[in-house]
Amino acid sequence: MLILESVALAFAFLMSLFTFMRLFSRHSNRQTTAKNNSADVLGWEKLDQLLDMLSTLQEEGVSYSGLVSREDFGKAVLKASCRLMNCERGSIMLWEESGGHLKIVAAIPETGKPQTLFLKPGEGIAGEAFSKAQTIFIEDPSSDPRYLSSQNHAHPFLSMPLLIQSKPIGVLNLHATGNAAPFKDHNAKFLKILASEAAITFHNLELFERLETFYLEMVKTLARAVDSKDHYTHEHSDRASSRAKRLAKALDLDPVYARYVEYAALLHDIGKIGIDEAILNKPGKLTAEEYEEMKKHPLIGHQILAPVKFLGPVAQMVLHHQEWYDGRGYPSGLKGEKIPLGSRIVAVIDAWDAMTSDRPYRKALGREKAIAELQKGAGTQFDPAVVAAFLKIEAEEGLAFK
Numbered sequence: 001m002l003i004l005e006s007v008a009l010a011f012a013f014l015m016s017l018f019t020f021m022r023l024f025s026r027h028s029n030r031q032t033t034a035k036n037n038s039a040d041v042l043g044w045e046k047l048d049q050l051l052d053m054l055s056t057l058q059e060e061g062v063s064y065s066g067l068v069s070r071e072d073f074g075k076a077v078l079k080a081s082c083r084l085m086n087c088e089r090g091s092i093m094l095w096e097e098s099g100g101h102l103k104i105v106a107a108i109p110e111t112g113k114p115q116t117l118f119l120k121p122g123e124g125i126a127g128e129a130f131s132k133a134q135t136i137f138i139e140d141p142s143s144d145p146r147y148l149s150s151q152n153h154a155h156p157f158l159s160m161p162l163l164i165q166s167k168p169i170g171v172l173n174l175h176a177t178g179n180a181a182p183f184k185d186h187n188a189k190f191l192k193i194l195a196s197e198a199a200i201t202f203h204n205l206e207l208f209e210r211l212e213t214f215y216l217e218m219v220k221t222l223a224r225a226v227d228s229k230d231h232y233t234h235e236h237s238d239r240a241s242s243r244a245k246r247l248a249k250a251l252d253l254d255p256v257y258a259r260y261v262e263y264a265a266l267l268h269d270i271g272k273i274g275i276d277e278a279i280l281n282k283p284g285k286l287t288a289e290e291y292e293e294m295k296k297h298p299l300i301g302h303q304i305l306a307p308v309k310f311l312g313p314v315a316q317m318v319l320h321h322q323e324w325y326d327g328r329g330y331p332s333g334l335k336g337e338k339i340p341l342g343s344r345i346v347a348v349i350d351a352w353d354a355m356t357s358d359r360p361y362r363k364a365l366g367r368e369k370a371i372a373e374l375q376k377g378a379g380t381q382f383d384p385a386v387v388a389a390f391l392k393i394e395a396e397e398g399l400a401f402k
């Protein structure tokens with residue numbers, strides 16, 4: 001995370017520089033005229049405002065990279081920009097390499113409808129600001145043929161590129177309204193500082209996303225390797241993952257936590273990669289010794305996932321997916337709410353999958369029998385609330401809900 005750390009350092013430096021400038025200015029202001037003083041106070045107030053916004057954006061974006069979406073961060077940037085410029089309308093468009101166009105990621109006021117405006121470089125005012133990497137300001141958009149919005153707006157419009165080392169990654173568009181601050185004076189300079197901070201964070205979010213996708217693809221490959229090693233649980237991981245997604249939604253979990261649960265369901269048996277294939281595929285009951293060996297898989301899974309920082313909560317869920325609600329499970333004998341909720345969800349999904357799949361020593365249990373088994377285990381092996389949520393979806397969507 002060298003990039004994130006250096007951005008945080010650069011930001012800290014910028015903040016201390018501003019603080020120094022502010023103190024110095026207050027000292028020197030004592031010797032200026034009353035008229036100049038009032039103008040300076042306004043300017044420094046604006047700077048104070050900008051600093052507050054920058055630190056909020058920094059907290060939103062840099063400190064929580066990976067947890068904040070580009071859409072949410074875009075909204076925060078727009079709110080800060082509009083507060084700075086006293087305007088009420090604007091949008092952020094980011095470059096999408098796959099589509100070869102600029103796409104709106106955030107807009108205010110929110111319409112609630114999906115954004116359908118895509119601009120090629122050079123197209124419209126925003127497309128031109130992007131391709132030329134220059135801010136474009138127009139007094140009267142309605143009389144400018146480059147202005148492509150379906151609505152006719154007579155208010156001044158500004159399109160500012162979001163630059164990373166002089167290379168545009170998107171644009172910030174703002175519409176002035178009745179009492180908007182003039183776009184051309186020092187406000188626009190402050191806006192430029194805000195836009196450059198936003199650009200860095202958008203860039204970091206993208207890097208983080210790529211890194212996350214890379215790690216995830218890597219562990220998914222591992223999970224599939226486990227599935228192919230264990231003949232009887234083929235495609236088990238993918239199935240478990242899609243059920244977990246559905247169940248997390250039904251339990252109204254926070255989206256970030258829900259994503260961890262989905263990953264935990266996908267990766268819960270990844271530790272089986274360290275278990276002897278002869279034990280995994282043994283047609284029949286395991287001996288006590290073999291069972292002890294098999295019981296190591298949550299711990300091995302945890303060891304595989306724990307070094308991947310963003311999978312930290314997933315590693316915990318994997319470690320405890322074989323715990324029992326009444327404390328009789330393994331490896332730690334955790335009880336009730338002490339077991340991570342994600343592990344309790346995975347436990348139910350895993351048991352359902354095991355019961356409804358064929359095994360070499362028995363045929364799959366029928367739907368009714370599997371439901372009865374889950375109900376029987378609610379409160380002992382399983383969290384009753386998770387069982388209830390699972391069975392509710394099962395009743396609504398049937399055996400193969402995915």
Ligand SMILES: [Fe+2]
Nearest residue numbers: 268269321322
């Ligand atoms: Fe397991």
